[in-house]
Amino acid sequence: MLAACALSTREMQLDNNSANDFFPRTARSHVRSPAESSHRPSRAKIPSSTGYLLGAFVAAIALFLALWWMLISGGDEAPWIPAGLAASVVLLVVLSAREVVMRRAWTRYLLEQGGDRPSRAGSHKKSFSVKPHSTSVLSAGWRTIQKQSEEADSSSNPESHFDVFQLCQDYLSSTDDTLRSNNLPAEKRIAIRAGQDRIRAIQKYHLLTWARDSSRSLTYEAQQRARTSDKIEAANRALHCLESAQKFYPDETELHESSVAIREFIASVKVAHWVELAERSAFKGHYRRAIERYKDALFYLNRETVKEEVRIPGAERIAREIELLQSRMRARNDSSETSNTSKTNGKEKTPE
DSSP states (O other), X not given: OXXXXXXXXXXXXXXXXXXXXXXXXXXXXXXXXXXOOOOOOOSSOOOOHHHHHHHHHHHHHHHHHXXXXXXXXXXXXXXXXXXHHHHHHHHHHHHHTHHHHHHHHHHHHHHHHTSOOOOOTTOOOOOOOOOTTOHHHHHHHHHHHHHHHHHHHHOSOHHHHHHHHHHHHHHHHHHHHHHTOTTOOHHHHHHHHHHHHHHXXXXXXXXXXXXXXXXXXXXHHHHHOSSHHHHHHHHHHXXXXXXXXXXXXXTOHHHXXXXXHHHHHHHHHHHHHHHHHHHHHHHTTOHHHHHHHHHHHHHHHHHSOOOHHHHHHHHHHHHHHHHHHHHHHHHHHHHHHHXXXXXXXXXXXXXX
């Protein structure tokens, strides 16, 4: 289930559409055609995990030295202990976020370069070295894509589909360069264009599969998280995968509907969070604070992506809770004023 999200807080529910229907696993025919191409050099700086780690260590050392100097200037007898602890905490946080940061950096690089990024270490991907008008090399390229496509279908790792998508990008770019040649025979042009159509179908299939599987995994992760901030962070990562695919296929209904479903999940998490805080405040007798938190929930309910059939009952429920709390506040204030008046009258009637 990609984003079948329903989160309720006692009497209030925000239901989201199931996203299994958004990405149906349709059968795909592997078409055989002669095709291959050369790896295109990237024009932008390639994201580097080594550079990220180096920057993390440099930042931690700089923080350690800065705190150490400040503590020495303040007369601390053991400045390296708090400075070392602070630097260690920063380093641990940065290292734990490395996977998220590098994933987003690669996706941003993909979008800027039109989907082109170099092969990963340890993958079986082969870079294309296409000689213009070489039918045999194009055929070898097609076989490479077909092999990688079959391996991706049998793998449970969504990134394998992303790798095939990159191979297709390289192939299409190289064949475009080949088609620009003026002395290319008409028969070869027709064959190359037919191969491009087949590769585009494979490319679309694998990008949609990557977006579906990645967003499904991240949405499930978001549902399992306990903290609200962690839920929203994981859901936003899933949304980012879908939006990356939408850059290439903006008219895909499945991508749009899945994005809407995840946004509804994020909205339900935010609203439920503030409703829960409001109920806790009301239980403790902090009616004014509870009203403010109910208003925060109402704000997100009206602002975020929520279906009308969910928004209207939810808003009415929150409005009733606010009215009930306001009436309790008035009753408590009246009771307090009556009590104070009775005490005052009792003092005035007491004989001196």
